Amino acid sequence: MSKFHLHLVSDSTGETLDAVAKAALAQFQGADPVKHSWTMTRNMRQLDFVLDDIRQKPGIVMFTLVNEEMRTALVSYCDSAKIPYLAVIDPAIAFFGRYLGEKAQAKPGQQHVLNTEYFHRIDALNYTLAHDDGQVSENLSKADVILVGVSRTSKTPTCIYLANRGIKAANIPVVKGCPLPEQLFTVKEPLIVGLVTSPDRLVQIREARLKAMNEDRSSSYADPDRVRDELVYARRLFTDHGWPVIDVSRRSIEETAAAIFNLLNQRREGSEAGKVL
Template sequence: MNLHLVSDATGETLNSIARATVAQFEHASITYHRWSLIRTRFQLHRVIEGIEAEPGPVLSTLVEKGLRGDMETACQRIGVPVVHVLDPTLTMLQEQFGEKAASRPGRQYVLDADYFRRIDAMHYVLAHDDGQAQPGIAEADVVLVGVSRSSKTPTSFYLANRGIKAANIPLVPGLPDAPALDDPKCPVIGLTLDAEALIEIRRHRLRMIGAAGTAMAARQDSGDYVDLESVKAELLWARRLCARRGWPVIDVTRRSIEETAATVLKLMEAWHDRRRKAAETPATSA
């Protein structure tokens, strides 16, 4: 089946909605047609030609009334359904705010303070990946810790896209703890996973390194890096370290990066709530 995603902005909203909904259909075979930055009638005409050539339902985030009307008329003529996915939410918020929506495309992508905060967070993650620039970790919003290949870096980058400055520090048995972890000014959260899943990830990484012709792959492949008992001991050591420090741990074995990041955000919120309540509680005299 053809599915047309028509957006007046980047199309990320539609991509997320389509991915979330289509995932509920085990036997669906979908051919996606993505039409982004559609803001003129000329551009919409090309979209309509594409829908005529390969008919299928349309999901739309168009907000300009004229383009929406043209789209609806064309879809009715072609005989395909069209759903404006933002309408239910916009209608509800208009009623709550007592204000009519502006209907201007791409307003979520303006270069405002939130945009620059995300860019700043991305630069921060690049500078503080894998334990780099530890003095700057005092500026972090969250620190992720875990053994090698436990999804610390991709989770950090996903959080940066939410404007979160996420540093990450590897936990390595036999090495002293990073000084930045002695008195953290932000939440520290551990990431862990099943030993066999971790070994598979590490082996894949080593194959990639080996393809680049380095000697490190063979050296690590023959050592503790991918030995099952050694990896189990490494993960147990890391869990015990987190428990001693009072750091919560997320098992990422069956979690997507998005799910891991969402859990990190919840744990960050809980950490700040505890700090705020502690600050509000008056000290009792002896």
């Protein structure tokens, strides 16, 4: 493993830096960074603490600073100390500046301003939490997406991820022998998506769940025959109602959400999306 110090210097929450660093490092199996996150760095006094730590633990510096004085101080130090650095959002800002013919405002944290989009995401999150695991079914028509699937097919975490992107997402468990909410079959606006996975994978997940909860391992919850039966029942249900199906066996939450966004876009464009993805 290649161990190194990685300094992430931001004048805001640092989410952008962290996301970019994670995405890039995921391509290098041998990378083992020691992260130093410096968030809300907005004056020279705070930057002095950052520079002191970089001096003691040299490595790589990635930053999102819009204040010109602070940027100049950080870059000058890195140049003099021969420390590699990257201004993460500079290329994007320059690109939009050229296209729009405007100069950037140089205001930190503008993406986190409490605007309409922010409150829309909060509203989506509140709706999603209230409609987790079939808790409330009276107003499913207000959902943007309804996820349906047997237990442990990543319905809840996918819904939370979607909500953070401003999508009102409800999820309803499929349990053989238990009727689904009537409103599920009458709503017109929400996109209803069925989630499935491979039987072997589902058995592993359920066994791990039972172990974590100190439940009896002999429970039928993780019985291979029961699991296969549940999945066959769920697939038949989705097919009968023409709901698109996503197999989450080898997908991360982000990849499942991306597939759902594609379905939403196809729907808006009037394309048919009733196939297994």
